[in-house]
Amino acid sequence: MPFAWTLNPYRGCTHGCHYCFARRYQSYLELDSGDAFSSIILIKVNFADVLRRELKRATWRPALVAFGTATDPYQPIEGRYELSRRTLEVLLDHPTPLGLITKGPLVIRDADLLAELGRLTQCTVYVSVPTTDTDAWEKLEPGTSPPSQRLRAVSQLAARGINVGVLMAPLVPGITSQRAKLDRTLRAVADSGARFVGTNILHLDGGTRDHFMKFLAQNYPDLLDGYERLYRGKYASPGYANKIQALVNAIQVAYMPKYNRSAKAGNWQQITTAGRGLTQRQTELNWG
Secondary structure (H helix, E strand, O other): OOOOEEEOOEEOOOOOOOOOHHHHHHHHHOOOOOHHHHHEEEEEOOHHHHHHHHHOOOOOOOOOEEEOOOOOOOOOOHHHHOHHHHHHHHHHHOOOOEEEEEOOHHHHHHHHHHHHHHHHOOEEEEEEOOOOOHHHHHHHOOOOOOHHHHHHHHHHHHHOOOEEEEEEEEEOOOOOOOHHHHHHHHHHHHHHOOOEEEEEEOEOOHHHHHHHHHHHHHHOHHHHHHHHHHOOOOEOOHHHHHHHHHHHHHHHHHHOOOOEOOOOOOOOOOOEOOOOOOOEEEEEOOOO
16 A cells, blocks of 8 residues: 555554564564563554644645554554544545555444545555464464454445455465465455455564564474575565465456455655654553
8 A cells, every 4th residue: 555644543552463563663662572562552642633733734735644554543442542533533624545454343433434535535444354264363363353353344344335455464474375275365355345455475574573483483383494494584585475476366366356456545655744742641451
């Protein structure tokens, strides 16, 4: 999804996905990239107010905003704070092209705002469903809703006329990349009514790499040596990545012959915004 600006109303994420690249950002706050990522959530309580002030500036020119690039805007805590809904209300008052990324079925709550924004400007929802394999999902994404619930949300959003698709991302080598698993996931995606599907291969960098390798050692120790060879740097070897992408493409053609690999969304230029004057509240979640 190409974008010009990013919005993240929370920092940290209770979904606790072991592969999440945003784990490394915790180090900026002198927090570790392991348990702290999913147990300590920073809540930008005046996020919508700051955004409204930014969009009122005479210099603002509407450009595509990516919502949820480093946290999930519809993680469970959103049910209490409603920062994402209030953010959508601001974007609706100042019609701004939007690409929203989430694993949270709670996004259905805001279908009214997303549908209205889509009538005024570009609005695309990307629901992340890396796999429908139960064992892989439970281990990789311990705090998320089941893939079936996410795909149901896709169907409900599509029924409201919202441009919604699925991100099968990341594809995790040796865990979600087997042909049979890809086949089942893509079949379920096609049945959901998703209007497009996008994929990419897991990349490992900084604190995320350290955390993920510990996760492998505990859950998939037989894969450790292979990962050391496959990930000499932060990206999987090009030969492997191309092989998996070709396999995905072949299966997609079978189930979604007219699929769009991505939603048309403009040009990439990652810049963070709405950072001036934010007030953050730290919440520590005790799982006990």
